[in-house]
Amino acid sequence: MTTSIFLMFLIWNLFLAVIPFLLTSYLKTRNLFDNKFKNGIIVLTWLLFLPNSFYIITDFVHLSLSNSYTFWYDLLLISSYSTLGFLLGIISLQDFEKSISSKFSSLITSILLFSITILSGFGIYLGRILRYNSWDIFKNPIDLFTDLLNIFLTTKSLGFSILFGCFIYFIFQVSNYFTITINQ
Template sequence: MIWNLFLGGIPYFIAQFLKLSIKFQENKWLRISTLLVWLLFLPNSFYILTDFFHLNKFNSVPVWYDLLVVATFSITGFLFGLYSLFTIQKILTIHHSKNLSRIIVFLSVYLTAFGIYLGRYLRFNSWDVITNPIDLFTNLFSSLFSTEVQQFTIGFGTFLFVIYFVAATLTFKNQNT
């Protein structure tokens, strides 16, 4: 769980770095490459939520304790993901139209859901893009046509998008009052 939370924090720290780095923001190619790395790690933030599948696997630990630990890590990872999405949307809005930044965030959320599926069920990691690209891309393309993958991606993506939309609406509404 600690490793998953560390990976879940990477998108947040990349977003903060990008927010503070004028050089990376002003250079289109540095900005794009940094955003791609951010997108590659973004599923890790929300992936931790799927660790609820492991509740009560160890009978020596009380269920309530498992629940508290998994919930704490999941909420923290989720917040890392949400705040990184907020930050990236603000950065994109500076360099592009508000509508384009919204579209990119929308697509990022659904790509994230697909990435969560790849991690949870096909057991791929973000670094497999470099260490195991052939196997990753072979499985990635073959899974695109699976009804189960499509349902998971649409369902989990919609879940993430609704939470992001509500949190963004409340956050931006409170900033304007």
């Protein structure tokens, strides 16, 4: 419609959001605590890619580049992709919760999930603010770890991570509430 490929990155970001969903979809068909090494690798990979699901919501920053003709089109397009990516992340968290809830108490499960959402907030910070990608842990580990040491405990990184992590956790809890309510 616009003859521009500017927002094509949304397709890539959505692909990255699908990865954690596929990993937890696989894990929910298995006992997470059988074959601990293999499933541990899958869970670590899931943790590495999970922030991508929620990251898409930050793509609204690109609306500032839209002109009056394309603004509404761009808004709908980014909204569609970010909603789908966020939903895939929430479903992935729910699947992970189901996988671990039989092994851990509800308190430990809640603490673990809250911690994962805060880590996802930090992952979003690494991607949006510092411009790192999930694969930079393998491709560019020295620069990544150097930057991590420099920014890990700054108020900016902590504030951003906690804000986004709490937002993700809130949406996760609301979706769980509605899922339980609907199923009753």
